[in-house]
Amino acid sequence: MTANILDATGITKRFDGFAALTSVDFALLKGERVGLIGPNGSGKSTFVNCITGILAPDEGSITFDANDITKTPAWLRARRGLARTYQIPRPFRGMTIQENIEVPLRFAVGHKSARVISEAAQVILDEVGLGEKADLSPKGLTQVELRKLELGRALAARPKVLIADEVMAGLSESEVDEILALLNRLNAEGISILLIEHIMRAVMLFSQRIVVIVAGCKIADGLPDDVMQQEEVERAYLGE
Amino acid sequence: MAATVLLGPYVSEYYYLATYTILQFIVLGTAWNILGGYGGYVNFGTAGFFAIGCYTTIVLNKIFPMPLFFEMLAAAVTAGLVGLGTGYLTLRLRGVFFSIATLALAIVLQTLVVNWSFVGGARGVYVIRPPISGVLMAFFGFFVPNGISYVQFLVVLMVALTMFAVLAAWAVEKSWIGIGLAAIRDDESAAETSGVPSLRLKLIATTMSGAIMGMAGAPFPYYVTYVDPATAFGLAIAVNSIAMPLVGGTATWWGPVVGAILLGSAQQILTVTISSAANLFIVGVLLVVFLTAAPRGVVGIVRSWKRGRK
Numbered sequence: 001m002t003a004n005i006l007d008a009t010g011i012t013k014r015f016d017g018f019a020a021l022t023s024v025d026f027a028l029l030k031g032e033r034v035g036l037i038g039p040n041g042s043g044k045s046t047f048v049n050c051i052t053g054i055l056a057p058d059e060g061s062i063t064f065d066a067n068d069i070t071k072t073p074a075w076l077r078a079r080r081g082l083a084r085t086y087q088i089p090r091p092f093r094g095m096t097i098q099e100n101i102e103v104p105l106r107f108a109v110g111h112k113s114a115r116v117i118s119e120a121a122q123v124i125l126d127e128v129g130l131g132e133k134a135d136l137s138p139k140g141l142t143q144v145e146l147r148k149l150e151l152g153r154a155l156a157a158r159p160k161v162l163i164a165d166e167v168m169a170g171l172s173e174s175e176v177d178e179i180l181a182l183l184n185r186l187n188a189e190g191i192s193i194l195l196i197e198h199i200m201r202a203v204m205l206f207s208q209r210i211v212v213i214v215a216g217c218k219i220a221d222g223l224p225d226d227v228m229q230q231e232e233v234e235r236a237y238l239g240e
Numbered sequence: 241m242a243a244t245v246l247l248g249p250y251v252s253e254y255y256y257l258a259t260y261t262i263l264q265f266i267v268l269g270t271a272w273n274i275l276g277g278y279g280g281y282v283n284f285g286t287a288g289f290f291a292i293g294c295y296t297t298i299v300l301n302k303i304f305p306m307p308l309f310f311e312m313l314a315a316a317v318t319a320g321l322v323g324l325g326t327g328y329l330t331l332r333l334r335g336v337f338f339s340i341a342t343l344a345l346a347i348v349l350q351t352l353v354v355n356w357s358f359v360g361g362a363r364g365v366y367v368i369r370p371p372i373s374g375v376l377m378a379f380f381g382f383f384v385p386n387g388i389s390y391v392q393f394l395v396v397l398m399v400a401l402t403m404f405a406v407l408a409a410w411a412v413e414k415s416w417i418g419i420g421l422a423a424i425r426d427d428e429s430a431a432e433t434s435g436v437p438s439l440r441l442k443l444i445a446t447t448m449s450g451a452i453m454g455m456a457g458a459p460f461p462y463y464v465t466y467v468d469p470a471t472a473f474g475l476a477i478a479v480n481s482i483a484m485p486l487v488g489g490t491a492t493w494w495g496p497v498v499g500a501i502l503l504g505s506a507q508q509i510l511t512v513t514i515s516s517a518a519n520l521f522i523v524g525v526l527l528v529v530f531l532t533a534a535p536r537g538v539v540g541i542v543r544s545w546k547r548g549r550k
Contacts (some may be wrong), residue, residue, distance in 0.1 A: 053432070073432070074433055075437045078434060083433070092422070092423050093427075094425065103434045107435035
């Protein structure tokens with residue numbers, strides 16, 4: 001038995017001959033906080049899509065919580081505790097904010113009673129700071145609030161692993177701190193977190209380990225300070 | 241039902257025929273809405289499923305005559321299975337690609353029927369109405385001394401089918417299936433990542449939707465007594481069963497009912513007063529008006545009016 005909650009080996013994904021990911025290995029320990037960085041278009045979101053089952057990798061295997069999930073459909077991965085947020089928020093626009101949260105409570109967690117679901121949704125909305133807006137439509141939300149809704153919906157699935165795909169992009173410094181505090185709190189509750197982010201201050205503050213993907217290949221994996229000093233990483237980020 | 245039977249001797253048969261047509265469209269619109277309205281998957285092939293129902297009756301009537309009720313069950317099973325099969329083949333396609341596949345399904349089925357001489361091929365086929373069973377006759381005889389005509393019987397049957405279809409749609413809407421379909425309609429990937437088994441839910445919806453459409457088609461041969469592929473696969477059927485939920489409102493079970501009553505009666509009135517060619521014309525006009533002025537249909541208008549009063 002390993003302590004890895006998530007284990008991806010040799011993940012390769014091609015789009016019409018273009019190699020978006022080339023044999024990427026990645027492991028996440030139970031309770032770990034890892035940052036995933038890389039320039040735009042380097043394959044970070046493709047990687048997340050392969051892990052969560054939105055895309056099927058051409059090669060490689062994924063193990064989650066000691067089960068092979070390489071062929072498992074996305075909804076079943078979510079049920080087993082693999083949750084994500086989307087880089088561009090994708091709320092259910094026809095529903096209220098509370099109903100948005102109730103979808104994973106009903107389908108991923110498997111609650112049946114409407115009362116239990118409603119109460120659990122309230123708790124989550126309070127946690128992400130949207131308690132006051134429960135009955136509103138997501139159409140009226142600001143960018144920050146939409147990202148909080150994304151996080152809330154991911155949390156509602158009671159995940160073991162949370163993949164946060166650029167939840168802080170475009171946020172102010174204090175808003176970034178707010179989200180970081182929330183992520184740290186979740187991590188303290190035992191959720192392993194993979195943070196994909198461009199805001200380096202947040203990544204450095206948050207991560208116990210950093211993984212760097214450039215042009216579909218993993219080029220670094222280690223302690224934040226060590227990784228940031230690697231020549232290849234510097235070159236990828238700052239140019240020659 | 242009681243009203244239909246009691247009014248029997250006093251009203252011209254035309255009203256029964258008109259009522260039958262409107263009821264048939266409530267059933268078709270409601271069935272379409274289970275997949276199209278709740279799940280957001282637009283099915284252009286309603287006529288295909290309707291025709292499966294028609295031809296199930298025709299085939300059974302030829303080889304093994306049985307009470308209409310059982311023919312309707314057989315039609316539900318056949319059309320439901322075709323719905324399930326189509327779902328399996330096409331539901332990995334999203335949006336407009338799925339719609340085109342359903343359109344293709346209707347065309348393929350029509351081609352099969354046109355070339356199948358056992359059911360009349362392109363010429364069509366005459367159907368002889370079976371007698372109403374003695375038990376049913378005795379039942380209706382309890383209300384009306386002279387019993388009822390076959391058309392009246394069909395209307396009663398259609399009222400029952402309408403209630404069944406609307407009840408089924410209501411049950412889907414209020415259950416986990418409806419909530420899951422609503423999530424799929426809003427964003428299918430996000431629904432999947434929230435644990436919604438989208439393929440399974442869509443298959444449930446296509447099967448139910450297809451089965452109910454088939455049931456709506458099963459009594460049709462006895463209603464018209466002559467069926468040809470052009471009628472059974474008619475454009476009017478496909479267009480009406482999309483237009484009626486859109487005009488009424490797709491989010492709730494009563495939207496298609498309101499839409500079908502509205503459009504169905506308008507069509508009947510225009511057919512009688514102006515011309516039968518105005519039939520689809522009025523559907524087109526109303527559809528354009530509603531899509532631009534009230535995209536959420538009558539349901540949307542009522543809802544915003546309620547909100548305004550609060």
